[in-house]
Amino acid sequence: MHILFLTDNFPPEVNAPASRTFEHCREWVAAGHKVTVITCVPNFPKGKVFGGYRNWPWQREEMSGISVIRVWSYITANEGFARRVVDYLSYMVTAIMAAPFVRNVDLVIGTSPQFFTACAAYCVSRLKRIPFVFELRDLWPESIKAVGAMNHSDILSYLETLEIFLYRKAALIVSVTNSFRENLGARGIDVSKIRVITNGVDANSFNPRSKDSELVDRYGLEDKFVAGYIGTHGMAHALDTILDAAELLQSTEDSRDVRFLLLGDGAGKAELMAQAKQRDLSTVIFIDTVPKHEVVRYWSLLDASIIHLKKSELFRSVIPSKLFESMGMGIPVLLGVEGEAAGIVQSEDVGLVFEAQSAEALCHRLNELRRDNDLRMRLSQNGPVAARNYDRKALAIVMAKALQETLETSKRR
Known part of the structure; x- marks a missing residue:
């Protein structure tokens, strides 16, 4: 054929x-x-x-x-x-x-x-x-x-x-x-x-691995809990919610070890970077798109994968592809998407769901994940098992x- x-x-x-x-x-x-x-x-x-x-x-x-x-x-x-x-x-x-x-x-x-x-x-x-x-x-x-x-x-x-x-x-x-x-x-x-x-997910590329030590040193992530978004920074993704969450957490004493990593490019990136600078969000790290063969090195840095879309009835029908990559890597998911994607996260037990465009909800779920080692371990172990179905x-x-x-x-x- x-x-x-x-x-x-x-x-x-x-x-x-x-x-x-x-x-x-x-x-x-x-x-x-x-x-x-x-x-x-x-x-x-x-x-x-x-x-x-x-x-x-x-x-x-x-x-x-x-x-x-x-x-x-x-x-x-x-x-x-x-x-x-x-x-x-x-x-x-x-x-x-x-x-x-x-x-x-x-x-x-x-x-x-x-x-x-x-x-x-x-x-x-x-x-x-x-x-x-x-x-x-x-x-x-x-x-x-x-x-x-x-x-x-x-x-x-x-x-x-x-x-x-x-x-x-x-x-x-x-x-x-x-x-x-x-x-x-x-x-x-x-x-x-x-x-x-x-x-x-390409199982040969996306699988559990230790954090890349060279990148940990480069971005100062030693002993940090890293919550990351990897993908296009577009209108549909409403990534200002992550900045709002970073601002909320930055003001709390016990959250100084949290870092937000945003990797990728898109129509909204310049505005996001400008907002982060204006709001003095020292816990937010922006990284430009990297070659495909390098992406897994950056995935390895994450303790939690943030997947987020604008709150819309249409997006209830969407399953972001990065969900499967997160599962393959054994990275617990923080999902701000309703509908079919949320059903997969919950049924496969690979992450926590929060209300889209709610910084407070994201902060609550992030803190729940980073403070509960048993929860984090369970979600991480379930990811690669679930990824076999995809x-x-x-x-x-x-x-x-x-x-x-x-x-x-x-x-x-």
Whole structure:
């Protein structure tokens, strides 16, 4: 089976979509399939081209047996809705233009969060007369409304119409949560063609380990309780809640050994850093994005992993991928997300749940965790056990089987 995968994020970018796509494609190649990825020049989230790349119309490389084609796109930082849409649209056009040069393709996958990539995949499927698969990672444009990025009802209405059109045209929809599947079913989409394949963890990379001594010395973390957030600093994450918690704890005598580590980049990072400086939050440490192979060193520093999203009904349906990485590393989770993600944390007993956007609730849970060694040990030990249920390799095999079944069904029609 020759799989053509369209995605605007791919390594060396280190965000969740890039990691999921690469790890799935790598496993498909290992299983004997041929995989071609059409993507952009790496630039996320700062909107700056990574070293060693140029924003040319066509570049080709191979990564772990995956044929990677990089096309030109309008590049901008992950801020400003209008510019981001131009970025998405430019990739959609150039991906469609590049696809005819990829021969003997059996099916095409387009992945969200933004569905202009799925639009491109649908167009390619019509041009090549092959099945179109929609990998649903986010309910876009609902997420635009949830974070308040756009309020123009006419445009949002049009985008929602386009969204439904794509769901109906897809031969297969691969959803990362059960909640997304239920959402689509309630909107009239045939649930028999929706397969839930959650995010997961690369067990070979994310596993329990001692704290990296060099990084402990570099950031002055000896004998400190480190609560960390690793990921995109965006509008949806409401990370000012962590700053509020740091300010509350900084004023208490018994919390001087606590440090908050925030690693990553995004539209909200500059403002967060400015706030931390203005409020003299000496317990908060900001670290820029690091290469993917270095990330686990920074994960090892954490005594608790903070996972947080803005309080919104939509985000009840989201399962942040960093949850699975935390479990794999054996790091107890402090989860400020309601819904399906909270259900996993509680049923697997891998962390504590707190009310989103409540600094007081975060402080309470953090203190509960750091003061109770038995609790911390239990949650830590449960993490790697639970992570086995979300092994990326196994999930990739399940998805490959679903793709194969979709291809065989389309051939019989």
